[in-house]
Amino acid sequence: MKALHFGAGNIGRGFIGLLLSQAGYEVIFSDVNDVLVEQLQERKSYTVRLANEAQETYTVAGVTAINGKNLEAVAEAVAEADLVTTAVGVNILKHIAGGIAKGIELRIARGAKPLHIIACENAIGGSTQLKEHVYALLSEELRTKADAAVAFPDAAVDRIVPIQHNEDPLEVTVEPFYEWVVDESQMLEGFTRIAGVHYVKTLEPYIERKLFTVNTGHCSAAYLGYLQGYATIQEAMALPQIASLVKHVMHETGSILIKKHDFELAQHEIYIDKILQRFTNPYLIDDVARVGRSPIRKLSVNDRLVRPALQGYDLGMTPTYLAMVMAAAFLFQDAADPEAVQIQADLQELGLAQTITKYTTIGEEHPIHQLILTHYEQFKQTVSS
Numbered sequence: 001m002k003a004l005h006f007g008a009g010n011i012g013r014g015f016i017g018l019l020l021s022q023a024g025y026e027v028i029f030s031d032v033n034d035v036l037v038e039q040l041q042e043r044k045s046y047t048v049r050l051a052n053e054a055q056e057t058y059t060v061a062g063v064t065a066i067n068g069k070n071l072e073a074v075a076e077a078v079a080e081a082d083l084v085t086t087a088v089g090v091n092i093l094k095h096i097a098g099g100i101a102k103g104i105e106l107r108i109a110r111g112a113k114p115l116h117i118i119a120c121e122n123a124i125g126g127s128t129q130l131k132e133h134v135y136a137l138l139s140e141e142l143r144t145k146a147d148a149a150v151a152f153p154d155a156a157v158d159r160i161v162p163i164q165h166n167e168d169p170l171e172v173t174v175e176p177f178y179e180w181v182v183d184e185s186q187m188l189e190g191f192t193r194i195a196g197v198h199y200v201k202t203l204e205p206y207i208e209r210k211l212f213t214v215n216t217g218h219c220s221a222a223y224l225g226y227l228q229g230y231a232t233i234q235e236a237m238a239l240p241q242i243a244s245l246v247k248h249v250m251h252e253t254g255s256i257l258i259k260k261h262d263f264e265l266a267q268h269e270i271y272i273d274k275i276l277q278r279f280t281n282p283y284l285i286d287d288v289a290r291v292g293r294s295p296i297r298k299l300s301v302n303d304r305l306v307r308p309a310l311q312g313y314d315l316g317m318t319p320t321y322l323a324m325v326m327a328a329a330f331l332f333q334d335a336a337d338p339e340a341v342q343i344q345a346d347l348q349e350l351g352l353a354q355t356i357t358k359y360t361t362i363g364e365e366h367p368i369h370q371l372i373l374t375h376y377e378q379f380k381q382t383v384s385s
């Protein structure tokens with residue numbers, strides 16, 4: 001069985017590639033990083049190291065790579081694959097859609113077997129978004145044929161894989177925990193299960209629980225840590241004041257999740273505690289810049305801050321801590337992060353009130369808008385004093 005995986009980066013090699021290989025797939029990575037592609041082609045294997053006391057290592061063998069810039073090669077790989085997965089970043093999905101669309105066209109012409117394409121990105125409806133990009137490139141006739149032959153089940157993926165600083169450029173250190181949940185209601189009849197994947201009939205509770213707890217909590221540590229001058233999540237979480245605020249944010253989203261999805265309170269507390277331990281894993285060093293990266297995406301309406309805040313507000317709650325983290329996100333600066341640079345430019349040009357609305361869609365008349373403004377001003381005063 002062949003799996004084509006787009007994105008041979010941290011999560012691609014450290015989680016999806018490893019799991020698919022262990023599940024019996026021959027993994028072919030598609031990436032646009034020439035060095036990475038050449039290394040994978042030459043060496044055909046790489047090492048995954050667990051960030052725990054034992055530091056167990058796994059060899060992922062029998063892998064190879066194609067260059068994602070070569071559209072024909074990508075299309076051919078899509079045509080030949082038994083499974084396609086991605087971990088490129090949700091904003092990159094549109095850039096891989098061309099090769100996938102061409103590959104689907106080839107599959108249909110050749111009468112190939114049905115195919116599942118699973119986007120493993122930190123986003124609500126990642127595969128559905130990819131499908132929209134791909135379908136926009138297909139004719140109506142091909143779209144109708146693809147409806148019967150290709151499915152894009154949404155997924156939630158959870159494993160912390162920081163930026164790597166290993167001597168071996170292919171080696172990747174990952175936290176021991178992982179969870180990959182796939183929406184089986186979006187799969188084609190008679191699909192083959194991937195060992196290690198948890199299939200569920202309704203994905204929303206799983207993706208929201210993960211995104212609003214792991215990802216909301218993590219970016220809270222990053223933005224609050226940044227304001228205190230910390231470079232890593234581990235340093236930030238060592239400050240009791242930040243650890244306590246992060247916990248408050250996770251309890252705030254927890255109340256929303258429990259109300260919306262009927263989760264059991266005690267179970268959710270255990271879930272939060274386990275995640276807090278994962279954030280402070282002493283065998284990992286995770287940069288504030290990575291966890292806070294792409295603040296425009298993280299402040300967008302369907303992502304980890306605004307979506308739970310608006311849901312909480314609609315449920316009659318006041319999302320004070322989420323608003324505080326949004327305020328901190330507007331203060332996050334990183335010259336190497338184009339989204340952080342863009343927000344700072346907009347703050348200069350448009351002012352705070354309009355910038356908040358531009359990125360969060362929350363109008364100036366909304367109470368959450370006022371909360372963000374208030375927290376922002378408070379942070380500004382603390383930072384300048």
Ligand SMILES: NC(=O)C1=CN([C@@H]2O[C@H](COP(=O)(O)OP(=O)(O)OC[C@H]3O[C@@H](n4cnc5c(N)ncnc54)[C@H](O)[C@@H]3O)[C@@H](O)[C@H]2O)C=CC1
Binds near residue numbers: 008012096
């Ligand atoms: N690192 C983590 O802990 C987790 C990351 N994720 C998600 O996984 C996705 C990837 O994240 P990371 O692995 O951390 O990022 P990364 O930057 O390490 O990997 C992304 C890879 O995609 C490649 N890429 C970019 N454009 C491409 C294209 N057009 N075709 C093929 N490959 C292309 C890059 O060269 C890079 O190797 C993101 O959506 C992230 O939110 C999800 C869960 C955990």
Ligand SMILES: O=P(O)(O)OC[C@H]1O[C@](O)(CO)[C@@H](O)[C@@H]1O
Binds near residue numbers: 161291
């Ligand atoms: O990849 P993103 O969405 O920029 O965010 C980084 C996130 O990746 C993770 O490492 C895994 O989901 C989180 O811990 C962190 O919040």
